[in-house]
Amino acid sequence: MEQSLIQALGIINCSILKRHGNNKFEVMHSNESWFYQLTPEAKDQTIFSFTDSSSYLQDFFIDAENFWKIGIDGQIQSGIWTEQVPDHLLRLEAIAAVSKGESYLVINNLQEQYDKQQNTVQAARELLLSNDKVLAQHEYIHERLEHLLMRNHDLESLIEPINKAIESANFAVMICDPQLKPIKQNPDSYDLFEMNRSSQEEQPIETLLSLLDKQFPEFNRVFTVSGQWNGELFWHKPPSSSKWLQVAIYPIKNEHRAPKYWVFIVSDITRVKYLVQRNEKLNQFDGVTELPNRQYFWKSLEQAIEKACPFFVLFLDVKHFKRVNELHGHLGGDQLLVDIGQRLSPLLHENDLIARIGGNEFGVLLHNLKSHTRCEQLAGRMIEAVEQPFYNENQQKIMVGLNVGVANYPLDACNAEELMKLADLAMFNAKRETKSTIKLYSKALKEASDKRLALEEALRTAIDEEQFELYLQPILDLKTGKIIKAEALIRWKKSEEIIIGPDVFIPIAEQTGLIVPIGKWVITRATQMLSKLQNYDQDLKISVNLSPRQIADRRLFNFILVAIQDTHIPAKNLELELTEGVLIDNFNQVYRLLNAVRDLGISVSIDDFGTGYSSLAYLQKLPIDHLKIDRSFVKDLDNSDSDKAIVLAVIAMAHSLKISVIAEGVETQSQKNFLRDHKCDSVQGFLFSRPVPFDEFCTQLRNQSK
Amino acid sequence: MIQKKICLLGASGVGKTSLVKQFVEGIFNEKYLTTIGVKVDKKVIELTDKSVQLMIWDLEGIDRYCGFQAKYLRGASAYAIITDQTRSQSLVEGIEIHNMAREVTDAPAVLIVNKADLDVAWHWSEKEVNAYRQDFQGYFNTSAKSGSEVEAFFSCIAKLASD
Ligand SMILES: Nc1nc2c(ncn2[C@@H]2O[C@H](COP(=O)(O)OP(=O)(O)OP(=O)(O)O)[C@@H](O)[C@H]2O)c(=O)[nH]1
Ligand SMILES: [Mg+2]
Numbered sequence: 001m002e003q004s005l006i007q008a009l010g011i012i013n014c015s016i017l018k019r020h021g022n023n024k025f026e027v028m029h030s031n032e033s034w035f036y037q038l039t040p041e042a043k044d045q046t047i048f049s050f051t052d053s054s055s056y057l058q059d060f061f062i063d064a065e066n067f068w069k070i071g072i073d074g075q076i077q078s079g080i081w082t083e084q085v086p087d088h089l090l091r092l093e094a095i096a097a098v099s100k101g102e103s104y105l106v107i108n109n110l111q112e113q114y115d116k117q118q119n120t121v122q123a124a125r126e127l128l129l130s131n132d133k134v135l136a137q138h139e140y141i142h143e144r145l146e147h148l149l150m151r152n153h154d155l156e157s158l159i160e161p162i163n164k165a166i167e168s169a170n171f172a173v174m175i176c177d178p179q180l181k182p183i184k185q186n187p188d189s190y191d192l193f194e195m196n197r198s199s200q201e202e203q204p205i206e207t208l209l210s211l212l213d214k215q216f217p218e219f220n221r222v223f224t225v226s227g228q229w230n231g232e233l234f235w236h237k238p239p240s241s242s243k244w245l246q247v248a249i250y251p252i253k254n255e256h257r258a259p260k261y262w263v264f265i266v267s268d269i270t271r272v273k274y275l276v277q278r279n280e281k282l283n284q285f286d287g288v289t290e291l292p293n294r295q296y297f298w299k300s301l302e303q304a305i306e307k308a309c310p311f312f313v314l315f316l317d318v319k320h321f322k323r324v325n326e327l328h329g330h331l332g333g334d335q336l337l338v339d340i341g342q343r344l345s346p347l348l349h350e351n352d353l354i355a356r357i358g359g360n361e362f363g364v365l366l367h368n369l370k371s372h373t374r375c376e377q378l379a380g381r382m383i384e385a386v387e388q389p390f391y392n393e394n395q396q397k398i399m400v401g402l403n404v405g406v407a408n409y410p411l412d413a414c415n416a417e418e419l420m421k422l423a424d425l426a427m428f429n430a431k432r433e434t435k436s437t438i439k440l441y442s443k444a445l446k447e448a449s450d451k452r453l454a455l456e457e458a459l460r461t462a463i464d465e466e467q468f469e470l471y472l473q474p475i476l477d478l479k480t481g482k483i484i485k486a487e488a489l490i491r492w493k494k495s496e497e498i499i500i501g502p503d504v505f506i507p508i509a510e511q512t513g514l515i516v517p518i519g520k521w522v523i524t525r526a527t528q529m530l531s532k533l534q535n536y537d538q539d540l541k542i543s544v545n546l547s548p549r550q551i552a553d554r555r556l557f558n559f560i561l562v563a564i565q566d567t568h569i570p571a572k573n574l575e576l577e578l579t580e581g582v583l584i585d586n587f588n589q590v591y592r593l594l595n596a597v598r599d600l601g602i603s604v605s606i607d608d609f610g611t612g613y614s615s616l617a618y619l620q621k622l623p624i625d626h627l628k629i630d631r632s633f634v635k636d637l638d639n640s641d642s643d644k645a646i647v648l649a650v651i652a653m654a655h656s657l658k659i660s661v662i663a664e665g666v667e668t669q670s671q672k673n674f675l676r677d678h679k680c681d682s683v684q685g686f687l688f689s690r691p692v693p694f695d696e697f698c699t700q701l702r703n704q705s706k
Numbered sequence: 707m708i709q710k711k712i713c714l715l716g717a718s719g720v721g722k723t724s725l726v727k728q729f730v731e732g733i734f735n736e737k738y739l740t741t742i743g744v745k746v747d748k749k750v751i752e753l754t755d756k757s758v759q760l761m762i763w764d765l766e767g768i769d770r771y772c773g774f775q776a777k778y779l780r781g782a783s784a785y786a787i788i789t790d791q792t793r794s795q796s797l798v799e800g801i802e803i804h805n806m807a808r809e810v811t812d813a814p815a816v817l818i819v820n821k822a823d824l825d826v827a828w829h830w831s832e833k834e835v836n837a838y839r840q841d842f843q844g845y846f847n848t849s850a851k852s853g854s855e856v857e858a859f860f861s862c863i864a865k866l867a868s869d
C-alpha cells in the first residue's frame with residue numbers, strides 16, 4: 001500500500017495524519033521512532049485528538065484550521081521548530097494540506113536539514129560576531145583618542161593620557177602627524193608585526209603603509225581628502241608568519257578641518273578569516289549579496305590583464321546608502337544591496353563580472369565592449385536600473401542613485417593597482433555630482449581633480465586669512481514696504497580682483513567639511529553686524545544659512561549661544577535658514593537643534609521650499625517660523641499657471657500652520673503684485689536690492705527712514 | 707493554571723537561548739550553538755497572588771540570515787528584546803527589532819542587556835541607554851552565565867504578561 005511504499009522508499013522521515021473534523025485525526029502513516037514521543041495521545045487510537053503538549057503546534061493549528069476550513073487544494077507550513085521529548089530533541093516542521101477535498105496534517109522530521117543549515121549559519125554568525133567586535137573596539141578607541149587629541153593642548157601633556165588609553169589595547173594603535181611620521185606606536189603595534197621595539201629598523205607604521213600601498217592602491221585618496229578608511233590587509237613575513245589584519249584609519253582634524261593627527265588601528269583577524277575559510281563560499285563570496293567579494297574581484301582583474309584583451313573596470317558607488325541605513329536599519333540596507341545586485345547582474349554578459357568590493361561599492365569587469373561609448377551606454381542602463389524605486393518588507397519606497405567610475409585596460413593603465421586607482425578616481429569625481437553620474441577616467445579628469453584639490457587648499461588659506469566678506473540682501477515686508485530682515489550671503493575675496501561666488505566654493509566646502517569653520521565665521525560676523533544694526537532698528541533680523549555638515553556638528557549650538565552673548569544682541573534678531581533636504585536627512589538632529597535654538601528665541605526659516613520633499617509632516621513637528629518659496633516658482637509666476645497654483649498652495653498651507661511666507665527671487669513688479677494680492681508676507685529679490693556690502697545696506701536703511 | 711506566551715527577540719549570539727537555559731535548567735554553556743527556527747520551553751512561576759505557566763518562545767537570532775517574523779509574536783502577552791553589552795551593534799539591532807515588533811503588537815516589552823559578567827564594550831553612555839529604556843516596561847542587566855538578574859527578569863515579564 002501507499003504507506004508501506006513510503007516506508008520502503010524511505011523518501012522522507014514524516015508522519016501523515018488525515019483530518020476528520022475539529023481536532024480529530026487518523027494516523028495514515030507514522031514514523032514510530034519519534035511520532036508517539038511527540039503525541040503519546042495517539043497511541044492505540046484509530047482517531048485521536050491533540051492535547052496541548054506542543055505549544056508550537058497549537059499555535060500553528062490556528063492558521064491550519066482556517067486553511068482546512070477554506071478547503072482549497074494546497075498547503076501551508078509552520079516553519080521549523082524544536083520539540084523537547086523525554087531524552088532528546090526533535091527538529092520538526094508541520095504542513096497543513098488539502099488535496100481533493102480531504103484535509104491532512106503532515107509532520108516532517110527535519111533533523112538532517114537542521115544540522116546542515118545550522119552548520120552553515122553557525123560559521124557565518126560566529127564570523128559576524130567577531131567582526132562586529134573588532135569594528136566596535138576600533139570605534140571605541142577612536143572615540144577616546146579623538147576626544148583626547150581634539151583638545152588644544154600641546155602634545156607633551158597629552159602623552160600620558162594617550163598612553164593610558166592605548167598601552168594595553170590588545171591591538172595595534174599608531175598615531176602619526178600629518179606627514180605620517182609616527183608620534184606614538186603602542187607595544188601591540190610592534191608585537192603585531194613581530195618587531196623589536198628597540199630596533200632602529202623598519203617601524204610598524206612603515207610596514208603598514210607599504211602594505212596599504214600594494215593592496216589598496218586607491219587608498220591614497222584617504223589622505224588627500226582626509227577621509228576615514230576601513231579594510232582588510234594580508235601581511236606575510238617569510239618564512240612562516242602571516243596574518244590577516246583589520247585596519248581602520250581616522251583623521252583627527254583641527255578646527256580648520258585639516259588633519260592634525262592620523263590614527264591607525266590594526267587588529268589581527270586571522271582567526272576570523274579562519275572561520276571564513278571553513279566556509280569556502282564565504283571566502284570568495286560576499287555574505288550579504290552572495291556576489292563575488294573583493295579578493296575574488298582582484299584575482300579576476302589580474303587574470304584579465306594576463307589575457308591582454310582590452311576590457312573596462314567600473315567602480316559603482318551607491319548614492320544615499322547611509323541614509324537608507326539610517327532610515328530603514330541595517331537589515332534594510334543589506335536587503336537593498338541584495339536587490340541592487342540582482343538588478344545589475346542581468347545587464348552583464350556571461351563572462352563579465354560583478355563583485356561587492358566595499359560597503360556600498362560594487363566592482364564590474366566588462367569584456368565585450370568595443371568602445372567607450374558602448375561602455376557609457378551600459379553604465380547608463382545600470383544607473384537607470386538602480387534609480388527605479390526599491391521597496392522594503394513594509395512596502396516603503398527606497399530611492400537611491402549610482403556613481404560610476406570607468407577605467408580602460410590597456411588605454412588608461414596596464415596593471416591591476418593602477419586600474420583600480422583610476423577607476424576609483426573617476427568614481428570619486430562622479431560622486432561629487434548630486435545626480436547619478438558616469439565619469440570615464442581621462443587626463444583631463446585627473447587635472448580637474450588636481451585643480452579641485454588646489455582650490456581646496458586655497459580655501460583653507462582663505463579661512464586662515466579670513467578672505468571672506470558677508471553681504472546682506474534686504475527682505476521687505478509686503479504690507480509696509482519696509483526692510484525687516486536681511487539674508488547674509490558670503491563672498492570669497494580671493495584677491496582685490498577676484499571675487500568667488502558661494503555657488504563655486506560652498507559645495508567644495510560642504511564636501512570637505514570646511515563649511516564648519518566658514519559657517520562659524522558667518523555666524524560671528526552676522527552677530528557683529530546685528531550689534532551695529534541695533535542703532536538703526538532694534539527689531540531688524542539677519543538670517544544665516546546652515547548646511548547639513550554644520551548641523552551635524554554637535555558644537556554648533558554652543559557656538560551660536562556664545563556668539564550671541566559676546567555681542568550682547570537679542571537672540572530673536574538672529575534667524576537660521578535650512579534647506580528642506582536637511583530636514584529629511586538629519587531629522588532627529590535637526591529636531592533637537594531647532595528646539596534648542598527656539599528656546600533661546602532664535603527664529604527658523606526653511607529655504608528653497610517646494611523643490612524637495614515638501615512634507616507637511618515635517619513642518620508640523622518642527623518649530624518653524626518662515627518658509628521661503630523657491631525662486632524657481634517665482635520666476636515664471638507671470639506665465640505659468642502651475643507655478644501660480646504651487647505658490648498659492650504653499651501660502652495657504654503655511655498660514656494654516658501659522659508659518660509666514662517669504663518669496664525670494666522677486667524681479668518684477670507684476671510678481672510682487674501677485675504675491676501681495678495673495679497675502680505673501682515678505683519678499684526678497686533684485687526688484688528691491690541685490691546683496692550688498694554692510695555699509696551699503698546701512699545706507700539703504702537710512703534712506704528708507706527719511 | 708493560566709498560561710502566558712512570551713517571546714525572546716534579538717540579534718544572533720546575544721544569549722537568548724542561554725537565558726532560557728539558565729532560567730529553566732540552571733545550566734550555562736560557553737559553547738555557542740546558534741538556534742534555527744523556534745524552541746518553546748515551559749516553566750511555572752509563582753507570583754504573589756497566583757501561579758503562571760510561562761511558555762517561553764526562544765526565536766532564531768534576527769540578522770541577515772534570518773529576518774524578523776511578525777507571526778511568532780501572535781498571542782504573546784509580553785516580549786523581551788535581548789542585547790549584548792560586549793557588542794554595540796546588538797543594541798542598535800535590538801531597537802530596530804523593537805520598532806518592528808511595535809507595529810504588530812501592543813504587548814509590554816522588557817529590555818535586557820545581557821553578559822553582565824563581561825566588560826562593557828559599547829560606547830553608549832548610561833544616559834543614552836536610559837533614553838532607550840523609556841520605551842520599555844522593564845529593564846535588566848543580566849548574566850546568563852552567573853545567573854545574575856535572570857530570575858528577576860523572568861518574574862518581571864511574567865507579571866507584565868499576566869497583568
Ligand atoms: N560570558 C557570558 N557569555 C554568554 C552569556 N550569555 C550567552 N553567552 C555566550 O554567548 C554565546 C551565544 O549565546 P546563545 O544563548 O546561543 O545566543 P542566542 O541569542 O541564542 O543566539 P542565536 O540563537 O544564534 O540567536 C554563547 O557562546 C554563550 O555561551 C552571558 O551572560 N555571559
Ligand atoms: Mg539561540
